Amino acid sequence: MADYIAVQAAPGPRSRLRPGLAAVFVALALAGGLAGWLTGNVFYLRLATEALIFGGLAMAVDLLLGIAGLLSLGQALFFGFGAYLAGLLLRDAGLSFWPTLALVALAGAVLGAVAGLIAIRARGVYFALITFGLAQIAAKAVYNVQALGASDGLMGVPVVAVGLGPWSVPASDPLGFFLVVLAIVMIMYGLLSYLLNTPFGRNMQALRANAQRLSFLGFDPWRYKLAAFVAAAVLAAVAGALYPVLRGFASPELLYFQTSGNAVITVVLGGVGTLIGSLYGSVILFGLKSVIGTYTEHHLIVIGLLFMIAVIFFPAGLVGALRRRK
Amino acid sequence: MSTTHGPAATGSPILEVAHLSVRFGALRAVDDVSLRVARGGITSLIGPNGAGKSTLFNLISGALRPTAGSVAFDGRDVSGWTPHALLRAGLARSFQITNLFFELPVRENLRLAAQVLDGGWKTVRPFAASRVAQARVDELLDEFGLRARAGDPAGALSHGEQRRLEIAVALACRPRLLLLDEPTQGMSHGDTQETAALIKRLAGDLTILLVEHDVGLVMDVSDHVIVLAQGRKLAEGRPADVRADPAVQAAYFGETAHA
């Protein structure tokens, strides 16, 4: 079995990233945000913000899966880590928004390196299972630690203000914080896009195409795997850090397989390897849950079925299918 | 027109293999092989099927770890080195079964191979900054006659063009020792002739170690020939001497020689 999962890449010279679709997304998001604000619909603005946060997690999964060809079934480990750490820093250490994010990013990188050293030893399916196992261990551990709130989670995270030069946006401001989160997520997208269009990023993608040859061209595949893993860890951790700022708490559910699994579903539905597809996918998923939720509690059946259809008929995801040239 | 049939280059050998062996269970695929490759010429490795030529290549290029023996490149012991470390030291190889990035265009295949020339921080800067690599790509496109196909995915090329690209990719990093694994495999007669001419052109600063089935080609281009049979070195010497060696003829008995 292949070491790397060669997800069907779109044919053609350029990578699958499309700045056009990203611009459309930002435009739609701004329009949606504005509409929500004008109609005074706080609930949907909060929901949209949450969709963006989980979209960030999905982007991390896509980075590993669609770009480097590694399926992570435990990305929630870093997401939950970021959430809890941010919660602690904001509540107990009294730090403000940006220093918290910076520390979470740093800590996420360290955790990513450690976990990466463990996980990357394994290949293919075994890699997926290790990431799954690591997240499970962390989830059970956090669930049982009183200091972190055990099953209730870490509560009482204060409402902080996001300092932007002369302005200050409180996290309780629905539109304001929505825009902040949008900006952060798009900045991370931008950084990744930039990286993927450098020789370094191309090598990471070449791993998926032909890892063996890459080694004979002078590049150590292990280093690229680790780099991708650490980048995905940082991305997931930073996204996770935004959660307690929005909701005021962090709970063990954030580490459960459900969270990791949802991220994978989001990526597949949105388009594997496109990065922006994860954001679209997250919005679609949240939207679906919302809409179906008004009719029945059992939205998972619909989502699960859609996911199965996507896997069978559109292995490269809906967005990927739209952009496939052949 | 440079001559490739000059005397063997003086100086230390660029590659020295000592008592190299590898076993797969009970099978000794390469058994106590020792050889030297002189600097700046063309050395060929021939032998009947199953002689262990590709395995020896794999051992030298880091694809396989030996169970015994050592490999020294340019005076340094490189036994057990990884392929990427060897490439950085100046040892490159091509593959018998075309091993390109088929979905990517020809130009990108070459760029991936040439990017080591830029090195350092250039790797996290946009492509425009990697001028040395881009220049090398253009150079190779012209030298190998692939400019017209630069934008096509490597998988769309004809077999002969792919084999040429395979060599170009190996050459892109300006190695000092180039291992060519059956470069003319599956090629037409015309392409084979062109490849022979190419190989002769390349030798000089570059040392070439060639594995080939086409005995005619081997006799034509080589300065030195080493014969393997059943994992062991059977004979070596100048092409004419090797061809006349009765033991070599016996090893090939029953094999159809490609004229």
Next chain:
Amino acid sequence: MNALLETLQFVYAPQVVNGLSLGVAVILMALGLTIIFGLLDVINMAHGEFYALGAYLGMSLLGIGVGFWTALVLVPLIMLPIGYLTERALIQRVFHHKDRHILTLLLTFGMAIVLEDLFKLAFGPNPLRPDTPIAGATELFGMIFPTYRLFLMGVGVVIVAAVWWVVYRTRLGAMVRAAAYDRHMTASLGVPVLRVYAGTFAFGVALAGLAGVLLAPVYSVFPTMGKDFILMAFSVVIVGGLGSIKGAIIAGLLLTQVQALSSLYISPVWSDPLVFGIMVLVLMFRPQGLFGRLGHG
């Protein structure tokens, strides 16, 4: 000396028995999983839901007045065509893709989500529990055990032995093993390979369903029961070696004993992380498990 015996009798033995009865469930699940992987190269993330399906089918049969023992026989029989159809209709669709491993993993993951919610929809979120078919307790070596648990252990041994016999001692088993080893060759020998695949999958999930019915009186039946067990089953399969029956049995016994006995020394909440930790260590240093072959998956 007396103190030692007493400790063995009252402290360790009950835990060992606990571990063994959990072990029966886990081994039955792990057997199905490892057989499905060994032959089909498919990681069935929905295996836990088939376990739950068996339990729910059993409850439904009991609800219409069928006796427990009849249900025990009927449920696996019902699960066979269900498994067969699932394999033919769903899994085969992604089987020939070059990314088969990840696609079947994702596909079965999707199936698991759908099934779990279906259970919630059809049967409600609350646990159901059938009456224990063999009530009472038995005294064995001076210790008291619920009779049903002893029965479970006995049945477990019988089923495992039966599976072993079928796989290694019958022509059917030989066909299955041949197809796993080299499917083209086997097909050219006239063996209907596609049917063998579907049949093997069916057999694997039938085993899971049987486990579901057997354990319903002990652990109750609720929509997330599959998820709880699947993690343990996967750990067993990994540690034992993907595709190895012997591995599933030995690792199953080992890990359930580790879990049971460790609860004497550390808080029981840490015994699951301990088992997962073992799984991660195995994946790091010996990914083929105790008895698996590398190059499989």
